[in-house]
Amino acid sequence: MSQSHIEVNNLTMAYGPMVVQRDLNFTINRGDIFVIMGGSGCGKSTLMKHLIGLNRPAQGEVLFAGKSLWHIDEQERRNLLRRFGITYQAGALLSSLTLGENVALPLQQFTPLKPSEIDDLVRYKLALVGLEPYQHFMPSEISGGMRKRAALARAIALDPEVLFFDEPSAGLDPISARLLDDLILELRDSLGATIVIVTHELASIFAIGDNSVFLDPETKTQLATGDPKQLLASCELPQIQRFLTRGERQAPTGSITS
Numbered sequence: 599m600s601q602s603h604i605e606v607n608n609l610t611m612a613y614g615p616m617v618v619q620r621d622l623n624f625t626i627n628r629g630d631i632f633v634i635m636g637g638s639g640c641g642k643s644t645l646m647k648h649l650i651g652l653n654r655p656a657q658g659e660v661l662f663a664g665k666s667l668w669h670i671d672e673q674e675r676r677n678l679l680r681r682f683g684i685t686y687q688a689g690a691l692l693s694s695l696t697l698g699e700n701v702a703l704p705l706q707q708f709t710p711l712k713p714s715e716i717d718d719l720v721r722y723k724l725a726l727v728g729l730e731p732y733q734h735f736m737p738s739e740i741s742g743g744m745r746k747r748a749a750l751a752r753a754i755a756l757d758p759e760v761l762f763f764d765e766p767s768a769g770l771d772p773i774s775a776r777l778l779d780d781l782i783l784e785l786r787d788s789l790g791a792t793i794v795i796v797t798h799e800l801a802s803i804f805a806i807g808d809n810s811v812f813l814d815p816e817t818k819t820q821l822a823t824g825d826p827k828q829l830l831a832s833c834e835l836p837q838i839q840r841f842l843t844r845g846e847r848q849a850p851t852g853s854i855t856s
């Protein structure tokens with residue numbers, strides 16, 4: 599049976615008095631690729647910030663391996679946070695450092711490893727994303743798709759249990775986006791990591807998503823959670839059908855619409 603890794607219980611997220619989403623309830627299982635979906639401004643990035651412990655819930659809780667990041671001491675919180683790997687949409691790499699130096703950074707900061715050991719690990723992580731020959735290149739000397747992969751190599755430097763991606767394929771052409779999807783699947787399988795992704799890309803959602811939550815900006819709560827392919831096949835909510843078919847369908851084929 600699938601084992602729960604992250605649990606979101608009755609979560610309400612707000613900025614001051616402005617509620618972004620309320621009453622969110624879902625589970626992210628170990629080893630799953632979990633997609634956060636929903637229209638612009640519904641609160642996907644805000645949810646990601648709650649999952650990684652940057653934002654504090656207005657109500658409810660987020661449990662990581664059964665623990666709330668807000669109800670433990672500072673040392674335990676730091677230890678838990680080290681088990682996360684995060685890649686942001688923009689500014690993922692430091693432009694003044696080579697790819698190898700970028701990947702080495704978390705290893706230098708958070709481990710007692712010797713320089714030669716760090717160098718071995720850097721080459722290994724870059725090899726995992728197909729960039730070992732580019733270790734000494736600057737970020738400006740490689741393509742956008744390669745930069746995303748290098749950022750991924752840095753995010754996996756500390757062997758994270760959970761990898762978070764905010765719009766990983768933003769700005770990539772369809773082929774590079776597809777290659778990134780393949781890489782994410784490979785990494786999930788080789789690292790055994792749980793992966794949480796915010797994305798609008800339908801092709802990615804169906805290609806790699808095992809489970810998902812759909813946030814609605816109108817009602818300010820989740821409308822559905824489940825395997826995106828199942829939602830497309832059987833969820834009758836028009837908002838979900840519109841989103842998953844780019845507005846082409848209001849209800850699953852075969853269901854009756856008025």
Ligand SMILES: Nc1ncnc2c1ncn2[C@@H]1O[C@H](COP(=O)(O)OP(=O)(O)OP(=O)(O)O)[C@@H](O)[C@H]1O
Binds near residue numbers: 636639640641642645
């Ligand atoms: N730091 C902040 N302070 C106040 N309001 C914020 C802050 N960050 C986001 N918001 C507001 O919260 C709401 C949700 O924003 P968020 O960025 O989480 O949505 P999103 O679904 O990720 O959007 P998009 O798809 O456009 O990236 C928006 O109304 C946004 O203006």
